[in-house]
Amino acid sequence: MLPVVLPTRGLPVVHPCCHSISTFRSLRGVPRWTFIHTIARNIASSRNSHRSLLICRSQQVAPDEEFDWAARYQGALRTVPLATGALGIVGVLVNRLVSGIAPVVDASSAQSRADVLVIGLSAVLVLTGLQWLSLKPRPLTAVEPIADYVSFIDSQLSDEAKAELRWLWRALRFSSRCRGVVVIHKGRCIMHCGMAAPGTVPGSASAGPIGAVAMKSGSGSYLANLILFPGRVEFTEYFPENTQGVLVQPIGEEGLLVCGTDTQRGFGRLDQAWIAAIAEKLDIALREPEEALQAVSTD
Secondary structure (H helix, E strand, O other), rough: OOOOEEOOOOOOOHHHHHOOHHHHHOOOOOOOHHHHHHHHHHHHHHHHOOOOOOOOOOOOOOOOOOOOOOHOOOOEEEHHHHHHHHHHHHHHHHHHHHHOOOOOOOOHHHHHHHHHHHHHHHHHHHHHHHHHHHHHOOOOOOOOOOOEEEEEEEEOOOHHHHHHHHHHHHHHHHHOOEEEEEEEEEEEEEEEEOOOOEOOOOOOOOHHHHHHHHHOOOEEEEEOOOOOOOHHHHHHHOOOOOOOOEEEEOOOOOOOEEEEEEOOOOOOHHHHHHHHHHHHHHHHHHHHHHHHHHHHHHH
């Protein structure tokens, strides 16, 4: 499977779900700030000379399935307790027949007491295996959003910031189950791309209580099944009513990245880590023009 790669002089910007495990692990030793800073610097310098190569993974693959061997072989793993329990019971019977021990259980016999213990444990394993086989995970199904589709980026932003936001939307759209993105910075909506609630005015989104908590704490929130959360009204003001999940990620101390998906549990663990890295990269991209302007005014 080919990765989502953006050309850089140093480290590649790769969606972990679109690359091999060995490559993803090779990036773990890189200091977090160095990784994010290198991404921001090298992407900015190479954007004009190269086009981003975006090759998405199959949208039918469940999040984290490529990296979680238990998810890939869950059918076989569900049968392990049943097979182990049956093997234990058969082993006790074979041992009785081969060793010549009387088939009648004798409480004074240590062998009989051990056999009863083994049969009891095996019975528990058999029942556990039958229960596991009866539980079938519900497949991930995408819901068609009842939505308008918008593409809004604040015209007051610098060209570099606009290009960064366009890259953000392309990367999330083609490399994950994200179907809508809202970016709020310093109290105003600077980007709204993808699905939107019918009749929504592009650029009118604002941060609610959940977003405010995320910015204050510096940690994101993942509402995997949005319909179960009473606070969903905060997001249905600008996302469709049937949005299945929302990922809220702070951008520094004054910004917020909100990603909506059309699938319950649509963002896996690696998606969340990748989006968190993108949010830090976007924070750098949004702060650089302001810092440069302050430096010019100071001079």
